[in-house]
Amino acid sequence: MKPPSLKYSLAPLALLAAMLLFCGNARAQYPEPKNDLDKRVLTFLQNQSGEWKDMNVPVTDGRILYDLVLEGNYRKALEIGTSTGHSAIWIAWALSKTGGKLVTIEIDKQRYLQALQNFRKAGLSEHIDARLGDAHELVPALAGNWDFVFCDADKYWYKNYFTAMEGKLNKGGCFAAHNINTRSPDIREFLRYIQAHNGFTTGFRTGSRAGISVSYRK
Numbered sequence: 001m002k003p004p005s006l007k008y009s010l011a012p013l014a015l016l017a018a019m020l021l022f023c024g025n026a027r028a029q030y031p032e033p034k035n036d037l038d039k040r041v042l043t044f045l046q047n048q049s050g051e052w053k054d055m056n057v058p059v060t061d062g063r064i065l066y067d068l069v070l071e072g073n074y075r076k077a078l079e080i081g082t083s084t085g086h087s088a089i090w091i092a093w094a095l096s097k098t099g100g101k102l103v104t105i106e107i108d109k110q111r112y113l114q115a116l117q118n119f120r121k122a123g124l125s126e127h128i129d130a131r132l133g134d135a136h137e138l139v140p141a142l143a144g145n146w147d148f149v150f151c152d153a154d155k156y157w158y159k160n161y162f163t164a165m166e167g168k169l170n171k172g173g174c175f176a177a178h179n180i181n182t183r184s185p186d187i188r189e190f191l192r193y194i195q196a197h198n199g200f201t202t203g204f205r206t207g208s209r210a211g212i213s214v215s216y217r218k
């Protein structure tokens, strides 16, 4: 019998190395807990990892949202598209440190109810005002002075969400949008709009393949 080639005999080792690297990175994505709330959120997120099945952001992107809030010392945050609350938990966790609060909007009642439960379990309910309703109506009706917006709902409406919020963002405030690597004409139109906007500086954060754009108000 012919012995396996070196390429194939090294394959299990390469797989093991990749798994170790992946686990190391996954651990590194969680911030060090500094107080009881941190420990509670962290325990919830670790127990729940692998259980997010409702189009929720991956951990890498959750950590990016957490960092964005802390970097800007943001306090007043809006999320469009709660689902069952993974990204909201990361944003609200950072807001628990800046003394802020998150308003998050979801149209689907089951997901909204599940999110409320998750917020309680994570110990973050007091930092989150979860609203059940159509963001097409609720977002334009919001009053001003926002620091941070995370847009993660219906892709074809992204540009409308942006135009509804652009004048309500404080100077230095950030409009972050998820799934911008999607090859949809609506997302491309949204990207063209934000990149050409004189009032905003737009860049991108490297996280999951989904992609996150970040547009800062000048």
Ligand SMILES: C[S@@+](CC[C@H](N)C(=O)[O-])C[C@H]1O[C@@H](n2cnc3c(N)ncnc32)[C@H](O)[C@@H]1O
Binding pocket: 054, 055, 056, 057, 080, 081, 082, 083, 084, 085, 086, 087, 088, 105, 106, 107, 108, 111, 133, 134, 135, 136, 152, 153, 154
């Ligand atoms: C990609 S998921 C959000 C995932 C969530 N940000 C997370 O990471 O946990 C998009 C959510 O937006 C909600 N959605 C879609 N259109 C909406 C609308 N017009 N108003 C409010 N929510 C909407 C969907 O029901 C869905 O739960």
